[in-house]
Amino acid sequence: MKFFLTIFLTLTLLSSCRQNTQDEPLKPLAETVTYTEAFRPQYHFTPQEKWMNDPNGLVYHQGVYHLFYQYYPDDIVWGPMHWGHAVSKDMLHWEHKPIALYPDKNGYIFSGSAVVDTQNTTGFGTPENPPLVAIFTYHDDAKAKAGRHDFQTQGIAYSLDNGDTWTVYEDNPVIGNTDIHDFRDPKVFWHEDTQRWIMALVAGDHAKFYASDNLKTWTHLSDFGKDKGAHGGVWECPDLFKLPVEGTDEEKWVLFISINPGAPHGGSGTQYFVGSFDGTTFTTDQTTEKWIDWGTDNYAGVTYNNTPDSKRLFIGWMSNWLYAQETPSETWRSAMTLPRELSLTKVNGQYALQSKVFIDVEKNSDSVFSRDAIPLDQNGQFNLVSSSLGTSEISFRIPNQDVEIFFSNDEGDTLAVTYQKDKRIFSLDRSRSGMVNFNEAFGQKHSTSVSLLTSDSVNFQIFLDWSSIEIFLNDGLYSFTEIVFPKSPFNKLSIISDKNVKLTHFSVKNIHTIW
Numbered sequence: 001m002k003f004f005l006t007i008f009l010t011l012t013l014l015s016s017c018r019q020n021t022q023d024e025p026l027k028p029l030a031e032t033v034t035y036t037e038a039f040r041p042q043y044h045f046t047p048q049e050k051w052m053n054d055p056n057g058l059v060y061h062q063g064v065y066h067l068f069y070q071y072y073p074d075d076i077v078w079g080p081m082h083w084g085h086a087v088s089k090d091m092l093h094w095e096h097k098p099i100a101l102y103p104d105k106n107g108y109i110f111s112g113s114a115v116v117d118t119q120n121t122t123g124f125g126t127p128e129n130p131p132l133v134a135i136f137t138y139h140d141d142a143k144a145k146a147g148r149h150d151f152q153t154q155g156i157a158y159s160l161d162n163g164d165t166w167t168v169y170e171d172n173p174v175i176g177n178t179d180i181h182d183f184r185d186p187k188v189f190w191h192e193d194t195q196r197w198i199m200a201l202v203a204g205d206h207a208k209f210y211a212s213d214n215l216k217t218w219t220h221l222s223d224f225g226k227d228k229g230a231h232g233g234v235w236e237c238p239d240l241f242k243l244p245v246e247g248t249d250e251e252k253w254v255l256f257i258s259i260n261p262g263a264p265h266g267g268s269g270t271q272y273f274v275g276s277f278d279g280t281t282f283t284t285d286q287t288t289e290k291w292i293d294w295g296t297d298n299y300a301g302v303t304y305n306n307t308p309d310s311k312r313l314f315i316g317w318m319s320n321w322l323y324a325q326e327t328p329s330e331t332w333r334s335a336m337t338l339p340r341e342l343s344l345t346k347v348n349g350q351y352a353l354q355s356k357v358f359i360d361v362e363k364n365s366d367s368v369f370s371r372d373a374i375p376l377d378q379n380g381q382f383n384l385v386s387s388s389l390g391t392s393e394i395s396f397r398i399p400n401q402d403v404e405i406f407f408s409n410d411e412g413d414t415l416a417v418t419y420q421k422d423k424r425i426f427s428l429d430r431s432r433s434g435m436v437n438f439n440e441a442f443g444q445k446h447s448t449s450v451s452l453l454t455s456d457s458v459n460f461q462i463f464l465d466w467s468s469i470e471i472f473l474n475d476g477l478y479s480f481t482e483i484v485f486p487k488s489p490f491n492k493l494s495i496i497s498d499k500n501v502k503l504t505h506f507s508v509k510n511i512h513t514i515w
């Protein structure tokens, strides 16, 4: 009897914990969440528990970086979308906050952005306490299931206490739907030259731009992209921002469009266009497809509004819709990429986006091993075994030579990274990297042409965090982000090249856990 009573009480308690209503914010689950579960990243952002996808509402305000995200608090698969919330002072250590936005009568809360309404154009706050305004897509699932096309509209909400509590605007939606099937993911920013708000939105196979004086009334300006770029899938999560071209006086506008499916290695990926934006229309003479990351797992990434020193800071969702809902973590699902600072450069007459990791590695790590120069042995090898490797930054420079890099563990799981200098081909092979059978699209080798690597040596910077690898070549001229599920964290590194090769500036740093 006592046994049954205990079970009954436990179940009752568990089910009451699950009912997170709007009045009762998500409580930290300190008793159950240890951050030591299998595959749990130690220095990448993950939700405490349950399902997460896109980063949303990236904005800096009153000393903190906000990270809102697509969140389903009841399961580890996608469901009715909320905006989860976390804040950070350094983009590395995150504090979990209560859910910010809940589905309401207009629908689920899909992806979008947030701005600081400094001039109080909305009238939601005061000039002394300007509101934080979130602009997002409403997804009316009943309408979608009924086969209608007008199920996505745009809404706004505001916060007067730096994101802790939110009020949904009573006259939502602020942009209705005129029968456009996929109509979502507003990115809003303040456009200095025309002194008004600009919104980039996607509509299936193209982007639409809108303008507003008060974030409530919007005017359609122009469309872009029906005949430009990759079109293997639906356009999602746009972003539009200006960047100086390194070493010149030139400034260009960059438009991000995530696309699913249709990425270079299948499923989800983010393409970009470099061009001009005159306050009304975006134009480009770009003819080639450009991708912000050549790995399989950097999707729906966008940049921050209102950052100190106008830095262009980016976070992406480290997964791919091909298999996102089947990955083998059990209590939470998926992580964000490390934050990256973006810049624009010109190589061989082509504009190229460069991404550099924006966390203070020095301050948050311990040195495991470092040498100014390491000659390879008679077999052309360098080997290192360390239990710290699984959560580390590994960096070195190597002359422009064929090279193979293997990460492995005691279970025999191996992740292979190869660079072929003549063809300038870079490959990541996760077919033997551990748990791969949960989806047939996962255990593959991906090869990329890295023709912009023109220097006579290649600089590698690699971040491992048990279930992810992020590789940056030549200061982020190329980046590759992939998730992996080795049965235990990789603890062995092998670098194989010509026996006359010397690795220089070699270091391995163990990055501290943030939890």
Ligand code: FRU
Pocket (backbone or CB within 6 Å): 053, 054, 070, 081, 110, 111, 137, 184, 185, 236, 237, 300
């Ligand atoms: C991108 C996306 C967005 C949408 C959201 C829904 O991953 O499909 O277009 O707003 O996820 O969760």
